[in-house]
Amino acid sequence: MVKFGNHLIEGNGKSDHLGTGRRKASVARVRVRPGSGQISINARELDDYFKTTQLRNTVLAPIILTGKEGALDVLIQVEGGGTTGQADACKLGIARAIKRFDPEAEAALREHQLLTRDAREVERKKYGLRKARKGTQFSKR
Numbered sequence: 001m002v003k004f005g006n007h008l009i010e011g012n013g014k015s016d017h018l019g020t021g022r023r024k025a026s027v028a029r030v031r032v033r034p035g036s037g038q039i040s041i042n043a044r045e046l047d048d049y050f051k052t053t054q055l056r057n058t059v060l061a062p063i064i065l066t067g068k069e070g071a072l073d074v075l076i077q078v079e080g081g082g083t084t085g086q087a088d089a090c091k092l093g094i095a096r097a098i099k100r101f102d103p104e105a106e107a108a109l110r111e112h113q114l115l116t117r118d119a120r121e122v123e124r125k126k127y128g129l130r131k132a133r134k135g136t137q138f139s140k141r
Helices: 053-066 083-101 103-111
Strands: 002-004 007-009 017-023 026-034 039-041 072-079
Touching: 017 083, 026 083, 039 053, 053 083, 053 103, 072 083, 083 103
Parallel strands: 039 072
Antiparallel strands: 002 007, 017 026, 026 072
16 A cells, blocks of 8 residues: 555556646646556546546647557646646646656657646736736726
């Protein structure tokens, strides 16, 4: 048994390959191991955690691209941000873990920009303005 986040998982962790993904305020710690194709996010199934098909496809993109659908078990611990940020963080973490698991898959992952971190963050609000850039309406009189 190996402790992963707040959960105990089966195995000794020797054949596990790790990857970290970040997007907006989300951080995903990913553990990939040879297995039967199960995906667990915060000790829940993929379909339970991400309700929409679009978010599920985002998470599965690196696995489908490399053709490892039934060959890998993926354990993900994700926190922070919203659903879109978490899905993109999981995608990057899975891609990085697969790169460690199978170095030959790096070229395909890089070609589809799955190993590139999306660095866009929310711009901070400035004083005197309503939002980051929106000010009050100008009145001539």
